[in-house]
Amino acid sequence: MTDPDFIRQTLKDLQAQGLRRRLLEVGSAAGPRVRIGRRTVLAFASNNYLGLANDPRVREAARHGIARWGWGAGASRLLAGHTEAHAALEAALADFKHAAAAIVFPTGYMTNLGLVSALVGRGDLVLSDRENHASLYDAIRLSGAGLVRYPHGSAATARDLLAKHRDAPGRRLLVTDTVFSMTGDLAPLAALAETCRDFGCMLVLDEAHATGVLGPTGAGLAEALGIREGITAGMGTLSKALGGIGGFAAASRDVCDLLVNRARSFIYTTALPAAACEAAREALRIARAEPDRRERLLAMAKSAREALQAKGFDMGGSASQIIPIIVGTPERALAMAAALMDKGIFCPAIRPPTVPPRTSRLRISLTCEHTEDDIARLVEALIEARDQAKHAPSKLGG
Ligand SMILES: Cc1ncc(COP(=O)(O)O)c(C=O)c1O
Missing domain, CATH: 3.90.1150.10 (Aspartate Aminotransferase, domain 1)
Known part of the structure; x- marks a missing residue:
């Protein structure tokens, strides 16, 4: 054919x-x-x-951003594309997520690609909820790590699987959406976090649909449940409740430093425009203040x-x-x-x-x-x- x-x-x-x-x-x-x-x-x-995509204050921040920075970033973050606007947004996101640091990517999709493939590779194992977002599945494939899917929302099966693979060589990572994008239900986060702690397994949360929506300050499901320990990284998007474009990972300084050094979807692409960062920072301010x-x-x-x-x-x-x-x-x-x-x-x-x-x-x-x-x-x-x-x-x- x-x-x-x-x-x-x-x-x-x-x-x-x-x-x-x-x-x-x-x-x-x-x-x-x-x-x-x-x-x-x-x-x-x-x-x-949160209705922020067309909020007059967010529009104004974008307009101001363009007036100050122009439109395109012109280069990747590791060349000349990293501006004070990126740094200010990352500081605001880290504070929002109760994390030591945050790293912004051009999209949420690219955040997942970079995050997972920086944490695991060939010879490692990823446990993934069957209904996780496609970007997580693409990320696992890109990483080259082995994949085991567990039934949607089944923390018990995830625990059994980790027990079964307890002595397997390599690193282990469990990834889950927190609010599932097509079902709107919530991951059993407390049980998953405990399981990961028990088995020394890394835990990555995709809080794309929880960011700005759940938790006392809108930081997501982990915040809503008061879970702070044992999360390797929490990703979120700037594109949904925050009404703009971009994604971010919030984590320890070391994890963020690893992303800057290893995440190919961070390194080999042009930076998010600085004006988009200014708009996102204003959207985040509004989401927290209102x-x-x-x-x-x-x-x-x-x-x-x-x-x-x-x-x-x-x-x-x-x-x-x-x-x-x-x-x-x-x-x-x-x-x-x-x-x-x-x-x-x-x-x-x-x-x-x-x-x-x-x-x-x-x-x-x-x-x-x-x-x-x-x-x-x-x-x-x-x-x-x-x-x-x-x-x-x-x-x-x-
Ligand atoms: C659960 C989940 N993760 C990641 C993404 C990707 O985010 P973005 O649209 O910012 O690339 C989406 C959006 O479609 C999503 O629903």
Whole structure:
């Protein structure tokens, strides 16, 4: 088969399985209402949990940053791309995460690639929750370490596996999302941290969806549970609750120094623009100074889950601002997303390989800018969409 045949066939196969993805053009800034084509729709599709992506103060910080630093960083961090703005952001992030130091990467995805591959390599072993984010799986593959997946959320199995591999040569690392991106449930962190301590295993937490949302100061699930010991590194993103772009690892000075020396996704790429660092620092300041944003978000998520549960929707174990409506087949998920879009609601269908087979879903992602009325409208629309999708063919491509 020549390349073009293979490409066409792959796309055809994806289409036939209801798995082909398409880009949807949004014509306005991030917010609870966005323009798509000529319509303004109520959107539950963004990780802009604290509404900071379009906050006037964050915009102003970015504008000021550009005025001072220009736009592009022009070089990697280890050449001329490291500015006072990067250093100031890293100091603020370390303070936020109760860590000795923090290192910023251009994206959260690259943070995971760099972090895992700096900590382990060939001959080492990584334990990973089956539903961890794809970036962690790519990171493990890049590292060359052996991989053992444990069933989603099963701290008991993780303990058994560590016991089984107790005498294996090499280092051991356990990685877990803290708030899972497609299920919205929480990792059993206390049990995992204890297990890692007992077996001398490193522990990396992906707090991408918990950063700015959970814990007394919004630092994440580890903070919410009061867990400070035994965490090798906590990663977070600047791209979700903090409304910008970038990722970071917070850890000891030695771990951060190792990242600067070993993390290829830190070393061999251009630095995040200094203006993006200024915007992120302002977003972080607001997130810490205005706890009512995360309180409102979590209260709304709770009432949304209660309303959806009362109507019999399967939300898995969601306990956060991410609420999946698990419907099974890709076709059913697409049909429901299309029915919602007909009613002016944008709530994306998530299908394999992003989620396991037979668990295609709608992913509701709440932000503190949504209102109780928005939730009521969503619940009503979902009830109708569920009925319509029993018969309706799929109309939405992406
Ligand atoms: C759990 C998790 N980790 C890491 C990432 C990557 O973060 P970023 O989008 O900043 O690259 C994401 C985002 O998609 C995520 O959901």
